Amino acid sequence: MAGAPDESGPGSAAGEQLQQQHVACQVFPERLAQGNPQQGFLSSFFTNNQKCQLMLLKTLQTNPYVKLLLDAMKHSGCAVNKERHFSCEDCDGNVSGGFDASTSQIVLCQNNIGSQAHMNRVVTHELIHAFDHCRAHVHWFTDVRHLACSEVRAANLSGDCSLVNEIFRLHFGLKQHHQTCVRDRAILSILAVRNISKEVAQKAVDEVFESCFNDHEPFGRIPHNKTYARYAHRDFQNRDRYYSNI
Numbered sequence: 001m002a003g004a005p006d007e008s009g010p011g012s013a014a015g016e017q018l019q020q021q022h023v024a025c026q027v028f029p030e031r032l033a034q035g036n037p038q039q040g041f042l043s044s045f046f047t048n049n050q051k052c053q054l055m056l057l058k059t060l061q062t063n064p065y066v067k068l069l070l071d072a073m074k075h076s077g078c079a080v081n082k083e084r085h086f087s088c089e090d091c092d093g094n095v096s097g098g099f100d101a102s103t104s105q106i107v108l109c110q111n112n113i114g115s116q117a118h119m120n121r122v123v124t125h126e127l128i129h130a131f132d133h134c135r136a137h138v139h140w141f142t143d144v145r146h147l148a149c150s151e152v153r154a155a156n157l158s159g160d161c162s163l164v165n166e167i168f169r170l171h172f173g174l175k176q177h178h179q180t181c182v183r184d185r186a187i188l189s190i191l192a193v194r195n196i197s198k199e200v201a202q203k204a205v206d207e208v209f210e211s212c213f214n215d216h217e218p219f220g221r222i223p224h225n226k227t228y229a230r231y232a233h234r235d236f237q238n239r240d241r242y243y244s245n246i
């Protein structure tokens, strides 16, 4: 995504425009129907849109996962601009966000993101798709394995599975739980945006799982919590410095 405004994204035919908005995790059937009246509560001081913007700003400035991803995007020539590459919108259902490859925008569902922690997770997850889009020619629509790979990486590296993982480790000591969680979430994410059977989605995830689960870029490790993410960010900055001196 980001930083490549002249890049039309995978398959820019007009007929695909709508479908392209379904890329990555979520579906935005209503995104074209602008102008829906906001269902704000009289009692709330800020609108959902203002809250979304404020939480996004805090996420971009303070979350170590996001700070690392933003640095990595910049390093790969895809600098991210808050105004250009993020959009707070109302979404249908319980969708939290998505990456729109056709516009290189991350959509944040302002009606469904209710806390700073949730915003942190959604922005991190979507930035991993954006990072994959930036560094490689991802065939989001023609090869379901490409989508599967990015969903495995997003579930593995964004912390989506970490909280659950911690609880399970504490209570049941299941070492494999993280992998199981990543696989299940990747399959669900694919099914949310592709009209394919669960079996086809499972097959795609299984085919790419080993290599994509072990691809930890740009973190260099699985960042199980913010401390890990901070270390990963420090390592990335050192690596960046090292390479820029060669």
Ligand SMILES: [Zn+2]
Binding pocket: 024, 025, 026, 125, 129, 150, 151, 154, 189
């Ligand atoms: Zn996703």
